[in-house]
Amino acid sequence: MRSLSIALAVVFFIAGCDDLPSLEARSTSSLFTDTRETALGKSITARTDAHPGASGIHPLPDANDAFAARMLLARTAERSLDLQYYIWRNDLTGTMLFEALHAAAERGVRVRLLLDDNNTDGLDPTLAALDAHPAIEVRLFNPFVNRRMRWLGYLTDFARLNRRMHNKSFTADNQATIVGGRNVGDGYFGATDGVLFADLDVLAIGPVVASVSEDFDRYWNSASAYPVADLLPRVKAAQLEYLPRAAALIESEPAARAYVDAVRRSPFVATLLHGELAFEWAPTVMISDDPAKGLGKPPREALLMAELRQVIGSANSELDIVSPYFVPTETGVAALSALAARGVRLRVLTNALEATDVAVVHAGYAKYRLALLKAGIELYELRSSGIEGARVKAKMFGGSSGSSLHAKTFAADRARAFVGSFNFDPRSRELNTELGFVIESPVIARAIAHRFDTEVPNEAYRVALTDHDEIVWIEQSESGPVTHRSEPGSDPLLRGWIGFLGLLPIEWML
Numbered sequence: 001m002r003s004l005s006i007a008l009a010v011v012f013f014i015a016g017c018d019d020l021p022s023l024e025a026r027s028t029s030s031l032f033t034d035t036r037e038t039a040l041g042k043s044i045t046a047r048t049d050a051h052p053g054a055s056g057i058h059p060l061p062d063a064n065d066a067f068a069a070r071m072l073l074a075r076t077a078e079r080s081l082d083l084q085y086y087i088w089r090n091d092l093t094g095t096m097l098f099e100a101l102h103a104a105a106e107r108g109v110r111v112r113l114l115l116d117d118n119n120t121d122g123l124d125p126t127l128a129a130l131d132a133h134p135a136i137e138v139r140l141f142n143p144f145v146n147r148r149m150r151w152l153g154y155l156t157d158f159a160r161l162n163r164r165m166h167n168k169s170f171t172a173d174n175q176a177t178i179v180g181g182r183n184v185g186d187g188y189f190g191a192t193d194g195v196l197f198a199d200l201d202v203l204a205i206g207p208v209v210a211s212v213s214e215d216f217d218r219y220w221n222s223a224s225a226y227p228v229a230d231l232l233p234r235v236k237a238a239q240l241e242y243l244p245r246a247a248a249l250i251e252s253e254p255a256a257r258a259y260v261d262a263v264r265r266s267p268f269v270a271t272l273l274h275g276e277l278a279f280e281w282a283p284t285v286m287i288s289d290d291p292a293k294g295l296g297k298p299p300r301e302a303l304l305m306a307e308l309r310q311v312i313g314s315a316n317s318e319l320d321i322v323s324p325y326f327v328p329t330e331t332g333v334a335a336l337s338a339l340a341a342r343g344v345r346l347r348v349l350t351n352a353l354e355a356t357d358v359a360v361v362h363a364g365y366a367k368y369r370l371a372l373l374k375a376g377i378e379l380y381e382l383r384s385s386g387i388e389g390a391r392v393k394a395k396m397f398g399g400s401s402g403s404s405l406h407a408k409t410f411a412a413d414r415a416r417a418f419v420g421s422f423n424f425d426p427r428s429r430e431l432n433t434e435l436g437f438v439i440e441s442p443v444i445a446r447a448i449a450h451r452f453d454t455e456v457p458n459e460a461y462r463v464a465l466t467d468h469d470e471i472v473w474i475e476q477s478e479s480g481p482v483t484h485r486s487e488p489g490s491d492p493l494l495r496g497w498i499g500f501l502g503l504l505p506i507e508w509m510l
Contacts, residue, residue, distance in 0.1 A: 058277055061407075114138075
């Protein structure tokens with residue numbers, strides 16, 4: 001017992017030896033407003049001027065197009081690139097985008113990269129090298145002080161490190177931005193034979209872009225954003241010379257070469273390059289959490305959920321929810337049940353147990369299924385099956401016959417829609433910071449509703465109740481409906497484990 005006490009004392013001593021650096025000497029910077037004369041500005045201005053008060057929105061459900069759009073914005077930018085992400089993988093697409101940022105900086109573009117520090121393990125040398133470039137600055141949100149033994153931070157600073165920046169945005173020259181559910185990595189861009197995430201971003205131009213740029217500044221200069229120069233050992237910018245070689249080496253592999261060629265051949269690329277991309281013009285509002293949420297200090301009215309609740313609660317006839325991690329809680333069940341009692345048709349698409357990548361979150365959802373179904377809410381759970389090849393032709397917030405749902409979107413009354421990073425769960429509501437667009441577009445909202453009408457029943461299990469209030473999963477197969485009386489793709493041990501997790505008092509963290 002004494003040995004354990006000594007060991008714990010040593011651990012806490014090691015963890016407590018380091019503190020976060022002071023932010024007093026941190027530089028401040030802000031968006032560039034004089035970018036109308038850039039190549040992007042010139043190509044966009046005429047279109048935006050023709051639609052005063054509206055923003056141009058182009059959905060990016062296809063994984064290849066989503067990657068191509070980011071690469072093209074990085075290659076076209078002349079003044080600035082502002083990027084904010086929760087996850088950035090050190091894989092094919094992550095390396096290519098790192099190199100695109102480096103190449104932009106070599107052209108004189110100012111690059112600001114803000115990453116949540118929860119998923120940067122192994123990236124420190126690259127981030128330090130990028131930050132050493134005179135045109136690039138990298139900051140980490142809620143960083144870990146001990147870089148090698150990050151778990152120590154959770155022992156001594158759990159309240160802060162449990163709060164993460166989940167926002168995703170990619171903004172070029174304060175003229176065009178990409179916002180949505182995708183992180184940076186092969187699984188999000190259809191560049192792997194493994195698990196592929198069915199996701200949704202939107203490319204936006206017009207007045208909403210300035211809102212995203214201003215919000216980026218708010219996070220960039222927040223009390224949770226630390227320059228990597230104050231956290232990591234200094235390196236020379238010359239170390240970035242490996243990036244072009246690394247990208248070329250990766251691209252030379254047969255599977256990677258096939259992916260890159262497919263992206264280059266995409267009709268989307270030519271359409272965007274020639275200024276012929278179709279946009280849906282609609283009043284669009286950016287909503288986001290106050291970055292003080294990262295320290296647990298925001299006023300309630302400064303939270304994204306306060307604004308999103310108005311969108312959901314104002315539904316009069318229909319509400320369609322797409323959320324990969326759906327944990328409604330008792331409060332959410334009561335609110336959704338009240339909407340259903342008013343005659344609002346509610347449909348929810350989330351991951352089936354066999355498709356989810358976070359089983360513990362599924363446990364937080366499963367215990368509410370019965371109550372939701374009894375309230376008349378329609379539940380669909382996306383199926384998972386083998387994915388052939390490295391490319392998934394994703395559709396609106398969905399994917400092919402395989403993959404894991406990752407899109408986060410809502411549509412109300414076939415008139416307005418939300419697209420962003422917010423999951424319908426306690427973590428998005430209370431702990432993580434989030435970002436998204438509320439788009440007043442019947443075209444986009446009807447596209448989401450149409451997907452529920454026509455394709456979701458064929459891609460997902462419909463969860464239903466028998467006459468004896470037993471939950472069943474109905475699968476549409478080529479030979480007709482197939483009814484499963486237990487969670488598809490699971491065994492008794494897994495179902496028992498999920499049931500046990502659902503009993504634990506951890507819902508507030510899900």
